[in-house]
Amino acid sequence: MQQQPILVLFLALAGAATIVFIYVFVSSKKAAQTDQGMSNPLKKRFWFLLILFVILGIFTSVTIPKSPYYLFAGETPTKVVHVSARQFAFILSEKAIDPKNPSGENIELPANELVEFRVTSLDVNHGFAIYDDSNRLITQVQAMPGYVNRLQYKFKKPGKYDILCLEYCGMAHQVMKSTFIVK
Numbered sequence: 001m002q003q004q005p006i007l008v009l010f011l012a013l014a015g016a017a018t019i020v021f022i023y024v025f026v027s028s029k030k031a032a033q034t035d036q037g038m039s040n041p042l043k044k045r046f047w048f049l050l051i052l053f054v055i056l057g058i059f060t061s062v063t064i065p066k067s068p069y070y071l072f073a074g075e076t077p078t079k080v081v082h083v084s085a086r087q088f089a090f091i092l093s094e095k096a097i098d099p100k101n102p103s104g105e106n107i108e109l110p111a112n113e114l115v116e117f118r119v120t121s122l123d124v125n126h127g128f129a130i131y132d133d134s135n136r137l138i139t140q141v142q143a144m145p146g147y148v149n150r151l152q153y154k155f156k157k158p159g160k161y162d163i164l165c166l167e168y169c170g171m172a173h174q175v176m177k178s179t180f181i182v183k
């Protein structure tokens, strides 16, 4: 519901910006055409922009399918974990968490199977960041009040994983930590 007016505003601004660009492009083209007897600098610019767009197009079409949004496209997660972040703890549960009476349990996840974290916050913005046993950040998502962000991941290595807050959220931000086990 909240997103709809933002989308409309974005589309209106994008439309206005496009009209300005088209106007500038058309008016600059006219000026160049009336400059007879001079080599047209727009020709060079045309080829430069064409090559630039082709290169950008190739890079975009190669890299976008590898972005995290499409990593597990078409796969159904075998396990769903609900996560509620709050000052200054993470509550994890396999059942939906009641925001008025939040409670969680110890979580054990299967290795090499798709897991989905449904992450939200009960107060301010937090970061939900997962670290492996050598303290290497492997994946993360924002925990935002009023939104549920889905984070999908396949844990390759069994072991203990830490969850740390990746968004400064208050005086005790640095102690905001939780763990889970992958078997």
Ligand SMILES: [Cu+2]
Pocket (backbone or CB within 6 Å): 125, 126, 127, 165, 166, 167, 168, 169, 170, 173, 176
């Ligand atoms: Cu935090």
